Amino acid sequence: MLALLRIFLLTLLTTVALAGPLAPAQAQPPGKTVAADEKALTVFPNPSTGIVHININGFEGRKLELRVLNVIGTVMYRESLTELRDRYTRTLDLSKFANGLYYVKLEADNTSEMRKLVIR
Secondary structure (H helix, E strand, O other), X not given: OHHHHHHHHHHHHHHHHOOOOOOOOOOOOOOOOOOOOOOXXXXXXXXXXXXXXXXXXXXXXXXXXXEEEEOOOOEEEEEEEOOOOOEXXXXXXXXXXOOEEEEEEEEEOOEEEEEEEEEO
């Protein structure tokens, strides 16, 4: 019962912090450009077997914190990113993680982006 309450509270806080429901993680279609003021976090493939590609756009020159969290909010992976160029791509090997739902979170200054990730 306590575990369900923790999951509910984490989901509620995440939704409120993002000022809306979590957007599904989708691959960006080829040829689509991102406006200069648009910030984007793309996680694919989703669902994944553990090898995950992360595209980051619109965060040039900022210090970023990339995290992967499990459903109860425990940080499973953390990386600091600095001096990003226009487009940044990172491949993570999360194949040792248990199957289930995770969140990929990107934080910079007073901006954050979060995407759901399912590992099968």
